[in-house]
Amino acid sequence: MSKAEFYEQVGVAMTCRSYGEYERMFLLEDNFLKKGKILDVAAGASSFIAEANKRGYDAVAVDPLYDLTVEQMTLHGQKEMKEATEKLTKNVSFFSWDSYKNLEEHDKIREDAFKTFLNHYKENSIEKRFVAGTLPNLPFDDGTFSLVLFNHFLFLYQEQFDLEFHLRAIQEMIRVTKKGGMIRIYPLVGFKNERYPYLDELMEVLNDENTIVKTTDTTFRFVPAATELLTINKL
Template identity: 45%
Template sequence: MSKQGYEQIGVAMTCRSFDEYVRMFGLQQSDLERGPILDVAAGGSSYTAEANARGYSAFAVDPRYGTGIEEWIKEAKQEIETSTAKLAKAQDHFDWSYYGSLEQHRAGREASILRFAAHVKDPLAASHYKYGMLPELPFSDDQFSLVLCSHFMFLYADQFGYEFHIKAILELMRICKPGGQIRIYPLIALNWEPYPKLEQLMGLISQHGGRAEMLPSQLPFIPKSSHYLNIFA
C-alpha cells in the first residue's frame, strides 16, 4: 500500500450489495421502479440478485460472464482476501462509519458473492447476466431506464485513457432510454485523486444531447469519493 492511494494491478472483481448501491448512487424507489436497470462491470456484486428479489427488473454485464463461472467466482472470493489484506495496512485512511470495521467490511463482501453465485447459477436467472465489456455492450439502443457503473469507469484512469472514457460514456448513453439516467461512482482514480478530465467529459455529454451533474453519494469510505456522476440521457 502506498502512502496515497490503493495499489491494484488489473481490474478487481467487485462484490457489493444492494444497500451499498442504494447509498453510493442515491437510489430512490422511483428510480428502481422505472426499470429495466443495468449494472455495468458488475463483477460479483449481488445488486442484480437482490434487486430482482425485491421485484425490480435488473440485469448485469461483465467481461467475466462468459465461460468458466466457477473459476471467476473463485477469483472473486480470492479478491476479497487480497483487498482485505490491503485495507488492513491502511485502515486509518478510510471512513468506517458505514461498514463499522474491517471485519464487517469483509463479511459484507463475502455475503455479496454468495448471493451473486446463487443467482447467477440459477437457470431461471441466467438471462439477467450478459457477457460484454465497454466500450461496446451487447444491447440495443434505448434499452435501459437506469444504467449504473460502480467502481470501474474512473477508478482505473491510469489503465484506461481519455479516449476509452469518451467511447464508454457514449455507449452508456446509447443504451439508455431517452429520459433515463446513467450513474457512475466513484469520480476518483485509485490514487484518490479526482478524475482530471471530468469537465471535458461533461461538456462532451452536453454536446451529444445529455446533461451531467455531480451529486452527493451517501457511501462514505474511500477518501475524496463524496460524489457520483448523474447523466440525464
C-alpha cells in the same frame, strides 16, 4: 505513506458490492427503480442484480467475467476478496469508515454479497440476468434501459484507461439508455484518492442537447475523496 501508495492495484479487480451499498453510492430511490429495465455495468460479483430482481425490479448485469463457469467464478471471487482484505488491512487508517463499523463488517458484507451473487449466477442459464460484455461495446440495442449503474471501474482505473476510453464508454452507456432514462457513475476518483483530472472536460463534451450531466453528493463514504457521483439524464 504517499498518495501513490494509497491503494496498489494491478489490473482490474472484481467488484463485489451489496444492494445496501448500491443504495448509498447511487442514492437509489424506488420511484426511478420502477421506471423500467435496469443495467448494472461491470457488475462483477455484486449482489445488486439478485436483490433487485427479488424486490420485483427488472435488472440485468454485464461484465467480461460472465463467460466463467460457476466453479471458475467461485475460485476467482475467493482469490479477489482475499487479496482485497490484505491490501485494506495494510491501509485501514487511510479509508473513511463512516459506511462500515470496521474492516470486519466490510468483509462480512463482501462475503454475503458474493454468496448471494453466486446463487443467482447459477440460475443464469434460465434467468439470463448476467451477460458477458466489455466496454466500450455493450451487447444491447439502443434505448434498452431506463437506469444504468456503473460502480468502481471507470474513473477508479484512470491510470490504465485514457480520456478517449472514458468518453467512448460513457457514450456507449448513453446509447443503450432510453430517452428519459438515467446513468449514475461512482466513484469519480482514482486509487490515489484524487478526483479524475479530466472530469470537467469530459462533462463539457457530454453535456449537449441530448443529455444533462452533473455531479451529486453521495452519502456513501469509504475512499475519502469519493464524495460525489456522476449523473447523466438522457433527454
